[in-house]
Amino acid sequence: MDSPDAGNSVEHNLFRQLREVVPQNQWDTIGDRIKELRSVEKTRQAQVQRQIAHDETQRKISELARIQKRHLEQQAISELKALLETDYVGAIRKYETEYRDLVDGAEFERIREDCVQAWITSQKLRQFSVDSQQASAIGDLSLNTLVTARAGSGKTSTLVNRTLFLQDHCGIAPNDILVLAFNRKAVLEIKQRLLVRRNQRTVEHLEQLKKQRKSGPWLDPITVDDQDVDSTANAFGIELPHVLTFHSLAYSLVHPKNSVLMDSESESGQAQSRVIQGIIDEYLKDQDSRNLIREVMLGHFRHDWDRIIEGGYLKDREDMIAFRRSLPRVSMKGEAVKSYGEKLIADYLFEHDVDYNYEQNYMWGGRNYRPDFTVFGPNNSRIVIEYFGMQGDPEYDEMSQEKRIFWESRPRIVFDEINPDLVRQDNGRGVGVHIEKLLTAHGIPCNQLSESEIWDRVKDRAIDRFTVSVKSFIAKARKSGLNLAELRSSIRSHDPMNEIERKYLLIAIEIYGRYLDYLRNSGDDDFDGLMLEAAEKIAVGKTRFERRNTLGDLASIQHMLIDEFQDFSSPFFRLISSIKSQNRDIATFCVGDNWQAINGFAGSDLQYFSDPEKFFGTTTQLSVQTNYRSTKNIVEAGNSVMRGRGIPSIASKSGIGSVEIADVDLFEPTPMEEDRHQREPRTAMLLRLISNAIGRDQNVTLLCRRNFVPRFLRPEGFRPGLDGYLEHIRQYFPEHLRNRISISTVHGFKGLESDVVIVLDAFSNCYPLIHPDWVFGRIFGDELESLTDEERRLFYVAVTRAESHLYLICDGPDISPFVSDLRELAAVSNVDWSMIPTFEYSDGNVGILISDKKSNDRSSTYEIRNQLKASGYKWNTGYQGWFKSRMPEQLDTDALKNEYWVRSADKIEMKIIDQNDNVIELYSLDKGELNQIW
Template sequence: MLENSNFPEADSLIRIEIVKYKELPELMEKYEELKSKCIKIFFEENFRKVKLSDEQFLAVADISQNLLLRARAGSGKTTTLSLKIVYLIQCEKIDQNKIVSLCFNSAATRNIIKKLRDDFDIKYREKENISTFHSLAGQISPAEKGVETLFDDRDPLSKQKLTAFVEEILKKKWDEPFEELRNEEIINSNGIFGFIKKFLVNVKYNTYKTIIYAIARADSRYDSDEEANELENKAILYGSKEYYLYRRNLSYITLDGKHVKSFGEKCIADYLFEHDIKYKYEPNFRMFSSGREYTYHPDFELYEHKIIIEHWGIDEFDKQKMVPKHWLKTWDDYIKEMKEKRDYWVKVHKDYRLLQTNITQLRGGREEFESTISDELKKYNILNEKLPLDKIMEKISHDLRSKFSEKVVQYIQKAKQDECTPEIMKHKIDGEHYSKYSKVNIFLCLANVIYTEYEKNKINNHKIDFYDYLSNAVEEITNKHGNCILRSGVNINEIEWLLIDEFQDFSPLFMALVKVIQKYNPKVKLFCVGDDWQAINSFAGSDVELFNEFEREFPVNSAVKDLTINWRSNHTIVNLGNRIMTNHGIESNADPKNREVGIIEHRNINEEHNHNIRRFNIKEVKAEFGIDTDIDVVLLRYLDHTVKIIDTYLKSLKDDKEFKVLILSRKSKVKQDTLKDFIKRIEVIFVRKYPDDKNKIKVLFDKQTDKKENEYQQVESKTAHQSKGLEANVVIVLEATNRCFPLIHPDSLLFEIFGDTLDKIEDEERRLFYVACTRAKSDLYLLYEEDFDKKKTLTEFYPYLE
């Protein structure tokens, strides 16, 4: 039967044999291997131009009712999903309208439709049976006429419209009293609201904006008992690996939006901001030590007053010589660094004065510490008077509101993906028994009130979000017992196959849609593809545990198979990816026929021999690059290295229109530049450097269309998140430091109610670094900064440090 391509009848027969003999897994394995060879022969005879692997044919040959295909980077998951559709239509003679394929965005659906058309001459219309989740949901339960969507049809998980809608709600409530916290209660409270007591002269200050300001300021006493309680609440043992991760990766955000590494630094930065004293955080200086030149980043520079502030992390008079447990430095190392830094300002940079604070001064609380800062500044004749609260709010109001809106959007996304209404969330928040005036509790209360308003405003303004689309579809299928007609004319109860792309991005809400289809159509089969190593969307509510627990979620006749061969990258890149993800699952394999040896370089941009940008020639470098603005010297170094790397591939870029260089960043900015600004600077530099090739150079940075009608740029920049699904001959990762990979946002702790533990956050950051590195087909460059006291180093995720 298999030799005659009668696959359905052969499958039926083998199922009878398996039931008859009960447990014969080896029989199933041998059968699927034989079947895959027959499928391969069929495709080689009918589609000779298409090159496919034995792994892909084995995946297609699987006879489980529910299959999860774990497809590593570059393994051809989209091709395999398309191959399954072709097999079902050509070999099993299934009506193509009874095969539904679901993707997360319209670009992915177009890619599958195009592959089927070009490679296999199978024609599908977009938004019918190969569609996005929201398109399918819209077919089942269409939005009423005149209702506006709060998502982008091309990428429904994008949040621009959602954020704008939430920000408008917050804008209207900005000056209103927050009823959940009465004025008298705040006056009598401690914690994050202690500082407001001085300003609460009447009820107008008990507003949303003031409460949000208090959250941003995050007042608290700095003492070990408080930290111990916090750790206990998170089930973290003092001195454990989890404690080390917690303290090492925790950062704080200042009122003016800077990331700093300690509570003391945050207090100093907030104080300077609230007293209108201009400063730079971790400015750039060069210093010599042990015969070498280093980059040195003191904590703060008050550049208008020529004052440096260093906040020491130890008590230098401590007889026990204790350092924080999460430090890698010894007491003696740190004391030596302190001496070298003090000597630097006394002997080298005599034009600066050094103001010193230390960790012991925080023990009396923030107010006492601020008093110390004030006294020290007065010694240098800096009269520091705190701005009125209204003036402070005027300075930060817009930024504060937009950043808080983003947090609320994340809260709403996670709640809705978990199928939690505002009422359910209130019950969950109450059940956590948070301290009433803790930062987390106040944030959750505020966010849930705005979530409630959000739901009301949607109805009043005739709007619907992406999650409503899915929820309404689930409800419609339930109400109609599955009797829902799709655009193709097929009833959901008649669907035979449901194929799902990017399964690692699933959430409980997506799962609810699939399971309700299965409930009323129990014969429908699942073919899901994804890669748990590329699960990087938890911020939108995705839960990789649904991927890892596939056989528990679908307990009847389910299986997990693997696509491990990376056809995109050479073995150098593949091996690096495996090292990054050691002990995190099945490894990837390189194409055995690909003998290319790739380049992997990690460059410390601050090393003297690695760059020509020094303090004494900064003007010349700016002139060479055509830069006449006040630009951060570290940004110049990143530009310098990036330009030099691209320059080595310039001939390949000009000769081969499909040769690509991809510049990636963990954040949307590189120092002061947006990624768009950064890539524009590079273009300008190359145009100035090669004026005779100006037109050819500009083409490299312009949008083009490839043979498959896909838009691309030969040289482009993206965030690491945006790079998922992309590939390039050369990848350059900017700021590949321990400060960016992992980048653990302090506000991550606000979302623990959704299961966002520190371990999970760090695991996702590791996966994000893996995604960034494995975009490279051939060569990878990691650019990072390492400074004198190792505040910044190459990311720990880079495996060759072990």
């Protein structure tokens, strides 16, 4: 339409309206204007059409490209899959160089895992199939790999599988693989597993060798077993890769002419300790040095170091209280006391020559009660002193009140209490004033000992502790790779907490200097020196090593595998760095569990684990989480202890297990048990747990934080060592069951497992156990937080050793804060003792119980108590009667009738009962006559 007259009626209508409003001069040109606009519109529409057509073409092109890419990707995946089967290393290279953009990283990872899993499954001598995380670790060929593998996730089998995979599937020669471990036991384990996976008949061969060796010359068992593995490998023509400890690698590089001082596992045993001891002895010959040590150690013994944590420890109030309670304070006499208040009391008594016992046991309603201090006075008099340190806490106050009432009922013992107000008075001196008044009022002298008398009494222990701490100081200095000048400068810039620490550091650096002099002059070396020397040799190209006729060259090794990487430290890092400087392509694969890093005391340093890229450069970090060892609740218990500290474990076992707290306070022995174990009431408790487990056909391991069994678990006067205690427990069981029970420290049981684990000391001053001497390690960065973290990890190790049942022995309120964490988060219950049958003693004891007849309103047995006592009966609160136990063959009823007390007995009954409290015979005694009822 190009004129106002054209168009349809709608347009005509519009025109009419426009005509009325548009002036004439514009009306004359309106046709041209419309024409113009129509042309613009036409062009626009044509453009839109073209765009639509273009878009459609583009869509088709990209669809085609997508199909082509998918096709190419499929082709690439098929090609990579096939190549992974025949040339695994080549497949990875191809992926990296050609297919990285085509095939997604996660997809390639998946097909690699499939390949590894299929390869493992095809192995006849495999132990089990591997999960995808294990497979990923086994087949990861990055330049640097760190695998965090949680407890029970199969670290050793992953290392062994990887080694076999590299050899048999990737075609890497055994001579080009180096496996490094921290101790010889781990090396042996890896070698044995590699051997067996090659040929199962090697097991018999090893057994045979073992039998033949019995009469041979004495050598340490690991060396013998290791030699057997090597000769078996030779006999079967099996070529094993290099599996070495760091130490033996360094040794075979350096070939030291003189001896190497080692403290852990070398043939020379405690050589390093002996050398340091010698230096300290020499140092002590000098009077000034002796005085200095005396000043430091007496000051240290008296000091309340934990005060320094006030304000400096970032915890809320409750955690803080629990934490403070768990800090060990050692009294001058050497007891681990529970609080600063107790330490003040103990130290006052000690320094005033007062004879006392700490936590002496009293029986209270069939249970043990151990008040803090029992002071012995003239004529067998006693004063019991309790420190009520948590006044204001309602539960605690109630308990304190019960204790007061208990002592009121024993008027022959004087009871006294001390509270925190007194501790705060006059900088602690209030306690002394109070005790002096109390003791002198009861005729007990308080004679202040002189400094030299006090020193004489604590000297041996003080020197001993000083020596231990200096040994640890030297170990840490060596492990941090500090030479004398460096250590000196770090001490100079260190801010000591007080004079004691400052003077201690002066002595320690002096002894460190003498130790280094000794090494220099004697030509001997120590472990760290050896590592350093090895690192230096490698750095100048001396990379060949020779060991038992095997030659290796670090420059040509293609794969290096490191076990237990959480135990890494500076000397190991130097060695590895040197190797890497000479062999840039060496693939370094480290596996470990940072939750199980428990060797910080020996200088292990978690920073290598926490920040591998800082030390090794780009590192692939993988995790292996599935726990194949323990039941779900034990895995959860472990995770609860470590919550918020890294990736958790995942349980794979579906079986039912348990995590139970055995509170000794809640255990009530049966009268028979009480009678049996008068000197060791807790043995009954353990025997129940152990026999119950053995009844389920399970093995039991008793774990201790320290090298001794807690005092209140062992019979009175019993030596605390673990082996002796084990023997004591085992003797209750028949010979053939005894090896089902074992005992160990937690450190010693790392890497091992047991059906049932009983943690004997889940107390606050065992987990965490932070020795007051920790302050001397501040110069190396030790802090309460880091030490407590390490203790938490140790507890985690203890928990995760159990396969199906875990028992944690606690002592009433004295419970580890880690157990409290665990109780909050995981399914934990208290042992229900009524569900655990009593132990069946092999001699089948029976008991004789004498009590008043129910109808009797007098206490006839009380009237004849002295006669009963004379016949060997003891009052038994549980039975509410007089009791003695007899073996069945000793039970002579005629002799019973003739017992002295019978003649005076009236309205009394006598029961013969078996171990489970069933009445076997019942007698009535009236007016001196004994009649059997049944």
